[in-house]
Amino acid sequence: MNYYEKIVALRKIREQFKIMNKLTSQEEEAMLIVWRSGGGFIKDFLEWYPTPQPPYTTLASVIKNLERKGFVQSTRYGNVYEYYPLITETQYKSRFMSGFVKDYFSNSYKELVGFFAQEEKISPQELKEILQIIENRTNNEK
Numbered sequence: 087m088n089y090y091e092k093i094v095a096l097r098k099i100r101e102q103f104k105i106m107n108k109l110t111s112q113e114e115e116a117m118l119i120v121w122r123s124g125g126g127f128i129k130d131f132l133e134w135y136p137t138p139q140p141p142y143t144t145l146a147s148v149i150k151n152l153e154r155k156g157f158v159q160s161t162r163y164g165n166v167y168e169y170y171p172l173i174t175e176t177q178y179k180s181r182f183m184s185g186f187v188k189d190y191f192s193n194s195y196k197e198l199v200g201f202f203a204q205e206e207k208i209s210p211q212e213l214k215e216i217l218q219i220i221e222n223r224t225n226n227e228k
Contacts, residue, residue, distance in 0.1 A: 108182065108185070109178075112148055113152055116131065116145065116152060117152060117157055117158075117171070117175075117178070118175070119135065120149075120152070120157075120158055120169060121175045122134060124171075125171060126170075128167075128169075131145060131149070131169075132145060153169065157171065157172060157173060157178075158171055158172060199216070
């Protein structure tokens with residue numbers, strides 16, 4: 087990829103990130119494989135799937151949808167395409183979680199943690215570990 091193509095790709099990322107659609111479970115599964123593999127061809131992605139693997143054409147359709155949504159980009163080599171991620175897994179998680187907390191917890195992470203504590207999905211030890219992470223981050227910023 088030359089310099090010009092990288093700039094165009096970065097602009098596309100920024101624009102798509104603003105209007106990023108939530109992924110379906112099938113798309114998320116495929117995207118996880120694209121992230122873990124670092125990119126590649128459909129046949130490469132199939133090797134990352136546990137058995138039973140999806141049919142080649144099904145995975146190809148899912149990957150094309152990811153490209154249409156701006157999550158991956160392709161380079162054509164004859165009749166085959168090589169795909170690589172346009173956003174990182176961390177960027178997606180951040181965007182997804184922000185929307186999730188906004189939509190379901192009034193944009194309050196306190197409400198999110200409270201919900202999981204009330205539902206007994208998070209232990210007191212895990213809460214202590216979360217506080218430690220926050221304290222360490224705060225101390226590192228000083």
